[in-house]
Amino acid sequence: MSREFAYPNRRMLLAGLGAGAVGAAAAAAPVLGLRLDDGRLKPAASWWDRAFLSLQSAGLAEWTAVVGESFTLATARGNHLLRIAAVTAFPRSGPRPNSLGRSQAFSVTFETVAGPALPPIDTLYQLTHASYPALPIYMGAPVKAGTRTRLIAVFN
Numbered sequence: 001m002s003r004e005f006a007y008p009n010r011r012m013l014l015a016g017l018g019a020g021a022v023g024a025a026a027a028a029a030p031v032l033g034l035r036l037d038d039g040r041l042k043p044a045a046s047w048w049d050r051a052f053l054s055l056q057s058a059g060l061a062e063w064t065a066v067v068g069e070s071f072t073l074a075t076a077r078g079n080h081l082l083r084i085a086a087v088t089a090f091p092r093s094g095p096r097p098n099s100l101g102r103s104q105a106f107s108v109t110f111e112t113v114a115g116p117a118l119p120p121i122d123t124l125y126q127l128t129h130a131s132y133p134a135l136p137i138y139m140g141a142p143v144k145a146g147t148r149t150r151l152i153a154v155f156n
Contacts (some may be wrong), residue, residue, distance in 0.1 A: 055135050060106045063087045063155070070113065071127040071135070080115030082127070084108060085150065104156045110139070112149040118142040125151075 046134040055062065062088045073080040090105040112118065119142050127135040 013059040015108075015118040044102075055132055056137070059102045060087065060089055060104050063106065063108055069129065071110070071129050073115075073125050073127055075119065075125075077116045077119065080118060082151065083113050085111040103153060105154070108153045108155065110151045110153070111145075118149060120149070 045120050055066070063084075067084050067087055069084050070082075071082045073082055083120055086109040088107050088109070092104060092108070096103065096105075122138070123137045124136055131134070137153050139153045142149045142151050144150075
C-alpha cells in the first residue's frame with residue numbers, strides 16, 4: 001500500500017501566510033501591549049511594545065505611566081532636555097463626544113532639565129524619545145517655576 005505525499009497548493013500556502021501575518025500583527029498591536037496594574041491601564045515595559053504606542057493618541061493612564069521620562073526638544077537655539085513632571089486630569093463635566101478619542105481631558109507638564117532658554121511663544125514642538133515615535137505636540141509658552149522652566153500641553 002503506497003501513500004502519496006500531498007504538496008500544498010497555492011491557495012493553502014496563501015491562506016497560511018495570511019494567517020501568519022494576522023497573528024504577527026495582533027502580537028505587535030499596542031492594545032495587547034497594555035496591562036492592568038492597580039486598576040490603571042499602563043503600557044508594558046518592553047521597547048517592542050513602546051515602539052508601537054504613540055503618545056500622541058494616548059490617554060490619561062498611558063501618560064501617567066511615563067511621568068519622569070525624558071524627551072529631547074530641538075529648537076533653533078539648541079537641544080533641550082525635558083522631563084515629564086506631572087499629568088493632571090481635568091474634572092469631568094458630563095458626557096464627552098466619542099470623536100475625541102479620549103475618555104477624559106488632561107494636561108501634561110514638562111520641566112526643562114538642560115538646554116538654553118526656550119523661546120517665549122506658544123508653538124508646536126517636535127519631541128523625541130528613544131523608546132517612542134516622534135511626537136509633535138503643541139505647548140503653551142514656557143513659564144518660570146523656581147529654577148526650572150515648565151511647558152504645559154493640554155490633551156482634550
